[in-house]
Amino acid sequence: MIDFDEYTVGDHRAACPACSKTPRDKSLGITILAHDHGIARCFRCDFVQLRREQRELSPAEKLAFQRRMEALRRQHDAEQRQRHAEVALAAATRWKAASPVDSHPYLSAKGIQPHGARIEAGHTLLVRMSDVHGHIHNVQSIAPDGVKRFMPGGRVKGLYCPIGRPSGRLVVCEGFATGATIHQDTGHAVAVAFNAGNLLAVAKSLRAKFPCITLVIAADDDWKTEGNPGLSAATDAARAVGGLLAVPNFAGLDRGEKDTDFNDLHRLSGSVEVPA
Template structure:
């Protein structure tokens, strides 16, 4: 029976995009960290914790994205009030454990980010990525062959780093907090732009002169928009969407609209010319 529950939990994790790269799950009430199959080797951004009593249940998520999910066995017995109370207690304990572990992981990443940032040098203006994108190195530095983009919270605290190689490959520092963190370009005046990637943010800043924030990914647009609105309550915020027209659900536009709506902002959407063949 335990193996059946383990398979069911592993399936749920896979369906959520958090498949374990190797190994299996165990139900021992402890938080376990693991490498998500799509993450780089050596990283342990995934986490889970499982209980068998009073009924099989678990929670899992990712330090990288900040997401969390719960799982319960489909064929649950009818639990008594005492058993229901015990399961609620277990999930509350999991939340506390996760918060403590997350704080520890993020703290280690903050220290590492500060150390690595201190080792960087001013970015080479002719770096292949910058040259290919046609933008300047606004606030960007370089470590060996990689550009280094800082991710800070609204108070200016450095939390993590994004590395961009000469080939355009991107990776974030393992374990670093990204939710609500961004790379700022320019000094805000009346209007503040928000975009996903650094190259887009830099292009917008150079084209408009408006201060711009890079959120690093579509899922972080909403947390960053809220952080910016709290810091700049009177500024006009325009969320500049990535138009993922060829991706089902157009996540770039969908997340941009959600972010703009939450902070009473506007959305700017790039239009692409459709040519008849």
């Protein structure tokens, strides 16, 4: 929650209490009017907080409020575009400097092939994050112990790592190891969307690029997480693009709490299938 008393009359930018990971992130716009009416609105998530006094705002004041918040949003969007462009340049440079990889502890641990991933500084695996035109905007780094990171401040939404060439069917999933397993076991082309929150944006971009292809959204079944975010995001994405939903079926297997995706299923069962 925002404490409006901390802000003077006027317009401000601040970190969002709902979605910002660092205090330096200024995704929240705050507008305080002279008589203490105030609004805080996040330009990235759906966080909104109002401060209302007894008196109703006049139509002119409401309009002024809206215009000032719009100006803050434009400022935020311009800064974000600038940051995204800087990170995209740095990502392309890192990608070019990295080398093709044959073996890596993460690939061995997951039982997967590199599928175009590269290696940086002899130990960090890099996975490309491209748009539908094939342009790299960011990279996911995977340390030998499996810790994954995006480049801070870079774009993530709508970006994916392509594995294989789409023909008739294209599978969208969350993680690189999951995508590699699905491609290896089924031969289908895969788009790795990196996390549940990005499945919808990636599925929509791919639907626009391939209007006639069958899209299959391969869910992570977060069975031990409240609300099952993986399954619910995959269901939404499949619905939005008229795609199929594939859920890993662990029935009859000795499933651990952390077994959620098709890579885990392969480890337990030896192979995976997605609907044909």
